[in-house]
Amino acid sequence: xxxxxxxxxxxxxxxxxxxxxxxxxxxxxxEAWERxxxxxxxxWVPANGANIDPEREMSIIYDNRSRIALRVRQLMTxxxxxxxxxxxxxRLVSNIELMGEQPGGDIAVASNSLIFESSLRDDTLWAARNxxxxxxxxxxxxxxxxxxxxxxxxxAIYTLSFLV
Amino acid sequence: xxxxxRMAQWNxxxxxxxxxxxxxxxRSIFEAELQNIWYRTWVYVGHESEVPKANDYVVKSxxxxxxxxxxxxxxxxxxxLNRCSHxxxxxxxxxxxxxxxxTCPFHSWTFANDGRLVGYAFPDGYEGQDRAELALGRVTRVxxxxxxxxxxxxxxxxxxxxxxxxAAETIDRLVRTSPEGxxxxxxxxxxxxxxxxxxxxxxxxxDGYHPAFVHTSIFGVADSMIGKLYGGASTAxxxxxxxxxxxxxLRPEFRKRDLPMSWFGTSEERLxxxxxxxxxxxxxxxxxxIMIDGTPHVMIFPNLFIAEIQMFxxxxxxxxxxxxxxxxxxxxxxxxxxxxxxxxxxxSVGPAGFLLADDSEMYERCHxxxxxxxxxxxxxxxxxxxxxxxxxGFKIGHVTDEVPSRxxxxxxxxxxxxx
Ligand code: FES
Ligand SMILES: [Fe+2]
Numbered sequence: 120x121x122x123x124x125x126x127x128x129x130x131x132x133x134x135x136x137x138x139x140x141x142x143x144x145x146x147x148x149x150e151a152w153e154r155x156x157x158x159x160x161x162x163w164v165p166a167n168g169a170n171i172d173p174e175r176e177m178s179i180i181y182d183n184r185s186r187i188a189l190r191v192r193q194l195m196t197x198x199x200x201x202x203x204x205x206x207x208x209x210r211l212v213s214n215i216e217l218m219g220e221q222p223g224g225d226i227a228v229a230s231n232s233l234i235f236e237s238s239l240r241d242d243t244l245w246a247a248r249n250x251x252x253x254x255x256x257x258x259x260x261x262x263x264x265x266x267x268x269x270x271x272x273x274x275a276i277y278t279l280s281f282l283v
Numbered sequence: 284x285x286x287x288x289r290m291a292q293w294n295x296x297x298x299x300x301x302x303x304x305x306x307x308x309x310r311s312i313f314e315a316e317l318q319n320i321w322y323r324t325w326v327y328v329g330h331e332s333e334v335p336k337a338n339d340y341v342v343k344s345x346x347x348x349x350x351x352x353x354x355x356x357x358x359x360x361x362x363x364l365n366r367c368s369h370x371x372x373x374x375x376x377x378x379x380x381x382x383x384x385x386t387c388p389f390h391s392w393t394f395a396n397d398g399r400l401v402g403y404a405f406p407d408g409y410e411g412q413d414r415a416e417l418a419l420g421r422v423t424r425v426x427x428x429x430x431x432x433x434x435x436x437x438x439x440x441x442x443x444x445x446x447x448x449x450a451a452e453t454i455d456r457l458v459r460t461s462p463e464g465x466x467x468x469x470x471x472x473x474x475x476x477x478x479x480x481x482x483x484x485x486x487x488x489x490d491g492y493h494p495a496f497v498h499t500s501i502f503g504v505a506d507s508m509i510g511k512l513y514g515g516a517s518t519a520x521x522x523x524x525x526x527x528x529x530x531x532x533l534r535p536e537f538r539k540r541d542l543p544m545s546w547f548g549t550s551e552e553r554l555x556x557x558x559x560x561x562x563x564x565x566x567x568x569x570x571x572x573i574m575i576d577g578t579p580h581v582m583i584f585p586n587l588f589i590a591e592i593q594m595f596x597x598x599x600x601x602x603x604x605x606x607x608x609x610x611x612x613x614x615x616x617x618x619x620x621x622x623x624x625x626x627x628x629x630x631s632v633g634p635a636g637f638l639l640a641d642d643s644e645m646y647e648r649c650h651x652x653x654x655x656x657x658x659x660x661x662x663x664x665x666x667x668x669x670x671x672x673x674x675x676g677f678k679i680g681h682v683t684d685e686v687p688s689r690x691x692x693x694x695x696x697x698x699x700x701x702x
Pocket of ligand 1 (some may be wrong): 367
């Protein structure tokens with residue numbers, strides 16, 4: 120159990136991390152975003168609910184670390200037309216909670232996010248519940264796991280080509 | 284009425300090598316398509332493996348209409364309309380489940396999963412009423428081919444076999460990829476919505492001209508061998524099977540390579556279990572042939588697309604509003620292959636897929652583009668002069684030729700004129 124002081128410090132660090140991640144995503148800083156990941160990172164956006172088995176059922180995104188890198192490389196080509204021109208994005212991250220320490224020492228974190236996307240198609244509002252596992256690596260926090268549960272992931276959704 | 288006025292005009296809107304832009308954007312044309320195509324011809328609804336057990340059901344659609352596909356106690360597959368025969372409430376509000384009956388939440392009428400009305404609340408107001416008249420609506424005709432269930436609202440017309448024609452063989456070819464000869468649809472669907480007319484999707488599925496350009500971002504960064512299949516030097520073909528069914532036939536390229544499982548970018552060594560099962564099922568020679576040829580890339584008009592490793596179902600909701608339902612194909616008796624099929628499908632298609640996100644961008648930009656009325660026409664003449672016939676008499680052309688689009692529009696015109 121963390122002391123009150125250390126928990127407040129941790130909350131501050133986690134909040135700063137999530138805000139930074141949000142800004143890098145909104146500003147299409149793909150490589151800096153990729154550096155937030157640990158080497159074993161998993162990026163998961165389930166479909167049809169929050170708790171499907173991604174090893175058996177279709178997810179919107181289910182990337183291991185090398186596929187995260189591929190996603191970033193595709194965006195960096197400048198020819199991923201659904202992001203050429205890039206969406207204008209701003210997101211709010213809130214309801215940040217420390218959900219406790221994981222067996223391996225990772226920190227479980229949860230938050231909500233509300234993302235406003237303005238693209239060639241239209242303006243779209245996305246809302247999600249996010250779950251993270253963060254890890255201290257060389258004194259910095261990194262993401263080992265990020266799960267984005269879109270509120271409407273059981274419905275037909277428009278193209279989701281930015282980093283969510 | 285608008286639609287009637289249009290009827291005389293189909294031949295003016297659709298020429299062999301060009302079509303009028305309004306065909307994608309005119310609301311009255313969309314309404315006419317619902318009547319003449321979606322509510323008349325054979326439309327793919329679902330796969331039998333989605334309702335494996337007695338009383339299983341799954342909610343599907345035909346165009347904007349909600350359709351419940353059930354397997355009743357006798358094991359028969361039914362396509363019921365999700366509309367109470369009392370006052371129209373939707374009787375089923377869950378996507379899938381197992382239920383012997385559906386009870387309407389409004390006044391509690393209860394329907395068996397074969398559509399029969401089995402009871403109403405407070406029955407004493409219904410003296411002399413024939414319950415059979417108040418059954419759930421049904422899709423008039425239901426037929427299936429290799430587990431793929433199609434429905435037609437027309438009481439008469441071609442059989443499913445006649446409708447599929449030469450394209451039936453592509454589904455036969457597909458199921459041979461399973462050592463047990465069966466496709467399974469068990470991985471759940473991604474539902475990708477686009478602000479575009481459904482026919483942009485229909486045509487794009489067998490457009491072999493665009494991949495070199497639209498998918499250049501992913502071909503460039505992943506060492507994918509797909510790009511070459513669609514190049515100017517490719518020996519792959521496009522084919523028009525008639526009845527609106529079209530194909531990109533990649534077998535000439537795969538046969539040149541002569542490497543089993545190369546069609547899926549892998550090898551026999553990486554799938555030893557699958558390879559052994561295929562050889563046991565079909566014998567060494569036939570198994571090798573199947574594993575070289577791969578699965579088809581075929582668009583069954585108007586809404587079932589089999590794209591080598593995926594199945595897409597096109598659903599029109601409005602003139603500029605469409606959904607693609609997509610899942611990884613799964614082959615019975617092939618767990619190691621199935622796992623890879625799921626992984627690759629999740630990477631490439633759906634709202635965030637490396638491939639499909641860019642296709643969807645093209646449909647939407649085309650839709651906005653054709654709202655401009657000068658030039659009025661969409662040009663589809665690529666490869667017209669070099670079209671030829673294959674040994675079965677189907678029109679074929681180079682993989683980058685617009686043989687499929689011309690075939691689709693010729694069939695479309697027949698359906699719309701037949702109103
Ligand atoms: S609307 Fe279904 S019972 Fe009345
Ligand atoms: Fe494409």
